Amino acid sequence: MCNTSPLLYRLFSRALRLPLECHMPGACRRIYSETISGFAGDFSDADLSRLERCLPPSSVFYKEPDATVFKAEDSTYWHPPDSPEEEQATQQRQRRQAQQQQGQGGRRLGRRMHQQALLMPRVEAFEERTLTPVSVSGPINMAAISEGLNLSDPAPKTQTVDGQLWNLDRIDQRDLPLDSKYIYGAAGVAGTGKGTTIYVVDSGVRLTHQEFKTQDGSRSRASYGYDFVEDDYVADDCDGHGTHVSGSAIGLQVGVAKEAEVVAVRILDCTGSGTISDTVAALDWVAANHRKPAVVTLSLGIQVGSWSRVLEDAVRSLTNTHGVTVVVASGNSGVDACYVAPANVPEVISVSASNLASKGNGSKAGDAEDMYKWSNSGPCIDLWAPGVDIFSACGGPSRCETVTDSSYTYASGTSMAVPQVAGVAAAYLSANPDALPRDVSAALISTATLDKIVSTRFKPGTPNRLLYSRLGAPTVVAAASGP
Template sequence: MSTTAHAGTTAPPRPPVKVTMAPASSGIPGQYIVRLKPGANTFGEVVPVGVRPLYTYQRVVNGFAARMTPAQLNQLRIHPSVAAIEEDALAYAFGSPRPAGPVMRRVPPAAPTTSWGLDRIDQRRLPLNHLFSPVHTGAGVTAYMIDSGIDQANTQFTGRLVPGYSTVNDGYGTNDCLGHGTMTAGIVGGTTWGVAHAVKLSPVRVLGCDGSGAFSQIIAGFDWVAAHAVKPAVANASLGGPRSDAANAAATALADSGVFVSVAAGNSSIDACGISPASAPRVLTVGASTITDTFASFSNVGSCVDMIAPGANITSARKGGGSTSGSGTSFASPYATGVGALFKQTYGDYDTATVLRWLISATTPNVLTGVPSGTGNKLLYSAGL
């Protein structure tokens, strides 16, 4: 019997798009990230009647995020312009400043040798020599801190904060009510504890005062940076959650746009390939080490970890002034971001692939102890920048 379709027959409808659900512990019920096929118009016939997008994306992905009823979701699942749908999920900061108390101390502007992390990244081996003397400062480069904001009044950043963006509608704007973003910014570019102490810093606030944010918000932050980045530019995202194809696609697209992106591997001692955006292609994923050149016990592991940097008991800028310390891969990633800024000032605005190759090739191999099998033993090195 012939299998040729008869003239005038209609092709059967395509199967509904599968909805990828987040783990129950982090999923946001009724809220979805929708990615559209290239060329589809978010505001055209795609958005179902009654659905108001929370965020729309145009640069890093083509799509939107919205709350939807089951009926509205089913409308989208059969729409020919829809490429993928996933349940939105919560992501978190991958490290926290210690609470106020005896560990807090006010530190006047001083040599960067007050930070063992800075001291470690400019030498191949221990013992530490209490020096950090980079040739360059990151001047002319802008670092986009995709985080909880930055303390606008902190003197560590005086004269170098540039406009940013907030996806968190709580009245704080891009100001930091958590302290995490101020710490990571201090490591990238603080006057005292920063790798690149003349870099410009832009707060892209995607995490709330509790340290959490939806992937839909984080993607909106990536999208804003892709649209507004003043280059040469680097970006740091010391956050993550369960693996998300949408978040990974957004992080990769930001990197492909010419913004070097460094992200934290995560703090659960699990495979970073199950975490986003740590598992995204073409971003730099950073695990953590200790002052004794030991792999940090909390750091995520595996083939998605591109390199390791200081991340335990790290000193940096404190929300409200002075200094604080904390542990987490959140504080390892900004060291690599800072070195990325030094690279771009030194050599020019190379594409992300070139920056990645240089940073990884410059690492110090096999100097750390306790690195799990399957994780590269590669320690960040600033290589005289």
């Protein structure tokens, strides 16, 4: 039906006994074959009626309207002040139940077939842009931020960091105060993510930023995958969200996994929004083209009160069938993440954002660590990671005054927590390249630092597990007091 060639369609239609009216290449926009079997497009009511007549009985498992996805950077989009949090969660639950019931009706059931015909909520990122004197001052000297980095040093390696990189300082130690160091690797464990690829499904990447260089400067460790916004192979970043996420994941100075690679798969436009159909297409592309060991980041989501069965299915298939570890932002609406897709999918690593109030002023033992005030929580969360005032590469003109290959900026949200978890996952996969996604998840969860976040905003059943990056280091972990 979606084949653009009338001749080929005539040949196939004879074999399948399909009438010529079933040829609708103009309506089809995306065809899925790896994570799900189906297609997406702009279908009128008449087109849908034709599909009912053309497709064999019980061949359609479900159909779903398309929707917007948004970056998981914080904004009032995610937490409108006039919408009570619990009411939003209730709306999500009701809409979820309605979709499930609709998918169980009669003739439209069958094998997986995704037909996106109506308007859907868009996908956006979970982040908050923060313009500070540093972030608007143009290029800076990274020597003032961190020093002492040498990837050739025997493991464990130590990077001396300033307070601006508090997130790196926090994840490598169990307790406060911060010690102005990021220690990575252990005996026999490089801790740099070398040989691992992180597929950043996002707004693209600024390939030439200095954070993505190898230590000898010979090449960039970032590359383009595919751009589903422009439908080409140049996944450049005009929003900057993807560059910031990529920097936190693999940046030479600001990143966790300093020798891992990033492949940018663009689904967010210059305003930081995209569609579920493009997101599923991106996951399908990763399934077909990824190099193992691989990690995928989804620092994005759909609006509160919406759901997407096809997005859940695609993520689940990428993990279970294709063996790719998927790290997902829990969202910034202050609700239970079990009602947010795809953070609710058990097979992914669902990440929420933590905060440390004293991060820039010299922390001390006993300082309170809190959750980011808008972070989602609940029993579907796997890990917490720093997500407030995260310093990383700037790749968009709305984020820093001058966008160059040495510009940096701050951002907050569960978007910013995701790449740190992805970086630790990459480091683990570098040492354990045959590990399955469930092995990666288990490793990160079992070594997490317990019961450090103090908050009255936790939803019931929220696990209190803070990301710990030194997976190969000898340590004693206290028994968990929660899920």
